[in-house]
Amino acid sequence: MSVGSEENKGTERFLSPDRGRGLRAVRHFAVGELVFACPAYSYVLTVNERGAHCEHCFTR
Structure with missing residues (x-):
């Protein structure tokens, strides 16, 4: 199967x-x-960022 992409x-x-x-x-x-580029499927905070950043919007 070969499908080109516009x-x-x-x-x-x-x-x-x-x-x-x-x-x-x-x-x-x-x-x-x-x-190639596409939006991220999911986002995850690193261990160092947890507790210091909002888990919804990632702001400090």
């Missing part, structure tokens, strides 16, 4: 029978060029 020009999603889903480049990317 949002991520230069990449394509694929399915490998033995390894599962993946994303690969279909063009050359320059050093430092953003290839």
Whole structure:
């Protein structure tokens, strides 16, 4: 399965029978060029930040 993505020009999603889903480049990317970005699924405070930061908005 190969599915191109309008949002991520230069990449394509694929399915490998033995390894599962993946994303690969279909063009050359320059050093430092953003290839893929998405919002974080979850956020977690580090042990050092707990108690010093709000667990909802992360402000001190």
